[in-house]
Amino acid sequence: DDSKFSEAITVLLTWIERGEVNRRSANQFYSMVQSANSHVRRLMNEKAAHEQEMEQAKESFKNALTGILTQFEQIVAVxxxxxxxxAWDHFSKAQRKNIDIWRKHxxxxxxxxxxxxxxIRREEEMEMSDDDSGDNPSKKLRVDDSALAAQAYALKEENDSLRWQLDAYRNEVELLKQEKGQLFRTEESLTKDQQLQFLQQTMQGMQQQLLSIQEELNNKKSELEQAKEEQTHTQAMLKVLQEQLKNAKELAEINGHDESQANVGNFNTLCAFVFNTGIISTFLHVHPFGANIEYLWSYMQQLDSRISANEIEMLLMRxxxxxxxxxxxxxxxxxKRWKFCAFEGIKTI
Structure with a gap:
């Protein structure tokens, strides 16, 4: 048993060194030494088996490395x-930089x-061409140097990989910064658009308010023109009444002093008639829809308390x-309502 061989060989060595070998035990010790020699052959067989396994492992490693190299070739081709x-023109600047870094890596x-x-292939060729056992130390030295070189190269690859990853991260950070800047500019333009829209809405409201003010101004102008027309009509009517009164005075002066004294009552009556006619005409002119006798009488009572409703109605009928x-x-x-129609009569004439 391999687990107990070391312990047994140690005990055997101790016994031999202490001088336990004598004539009676010589045959027994010889059997044990013979067993140790048999174990040597077993160890050589195990070594050969391990060497074969190592060769198989090397072959598997070489095949795996060949497959990895093939995949690397395909990736580089991509x-x-x-x-x-x-395809290059469709990538952004940051994406191109990352692709270039990955390609180099x-x-x-x-x-x-x-x-x-x-x-590995060169080592296999050298091992096949080297048949001299005396070259084993140099072979071992080459193997050690190759292992150290492989470790150094692995460290170099790891360092390069970390450097490429760092560059890729930097490019991604720059890309994120650019996207953030674009987003900030987009938000700023959106804010400006909102402000512009608010100003446009304010201007529209002011324009509508201005239109309403202009419309109100036009209405006021039309009302003012209408009032001016009414004032003009009233002035014309007063001029007519003044001319009638003037004509009546001239007629009274022509008839002579005696006749005028006789007709003083008639003249006073005429003056009252003209006065009442002017007042009623003015009143009805400012009431274009007319007024009844009671309304006229209540108004005339404020000017002449002696006048009656019948007198007013008789004057209107005359x-x-x-x-x-x-x-x-x-x-x-x-x-029943009375309306002023003097100007309609003038137009008819």
Missing amino acids: FNASTRQK SEELRNAHSEQLMG LPRMFKQEFTGVGATLE
Whole structure:
């Protein structure tokens, strides 16, 4: 048993060194030494088996390395195709930089694995050509140097990989900064658009307010023009009344002093007639829809308390070209109203 061999060989060595071998035990010790010699052959067989396993492991490693190298070649081919102008123009600046970094990194790894595979093949050729056992120390030295070189190269690859990853992260950070700047500019432009929209809405409101003010101003102008027309009509009517009064005075002066004394009462009556006519005409002119006798009488009472409603109605009936009577309403609401129509009579004439 391999687990107990070391302990047994140690005990055997101790016994022999202490001088336990004598004539009686010599045969027994010889059997044990013979067993140790048999174990030597067993160890050599195990060594051969391990060497065979090592060769198989080397072959498996070489095959795996060949497969890895093939995949590296395919990846490098993909990067080379991406750097062609047909696809290269569609990538952004940061994306191109990352692709270029990845391509260089993959090419370096591919070259490293290719060199490692070539080194393994050279070692196999040297082992096959080297049949002299005296060269084993130099072979071992070459193996050690190759292992150290492989470790150094592995460290170099790891360092390069970390450096490429750092560059890629930096490029991604720059890309994120650019995207953040674009987002900030987009938000700023959106804020400006909102401000512009608010100003446009304010201007529209002010324009509508200005239009309403202009419309109100036009209404006021039309009302002012209407008032001016009414004032002009009133002035014209007063001029007519003044001319009638002047003519009446001239007629009284022509008839002589005696006749004037006889007709003083008639003249006073005429003056009252003209005065009342002017007042009623002015009142009805400012009431274009007319007024009834009671309304006229209540107004005239404030100027002449002696006048009656019948006198007012008789005066209106004596001047059909200046005043006309209209009926409004139906049934119980029937009402007689008087309107001023002197200007209509003038137009008719």
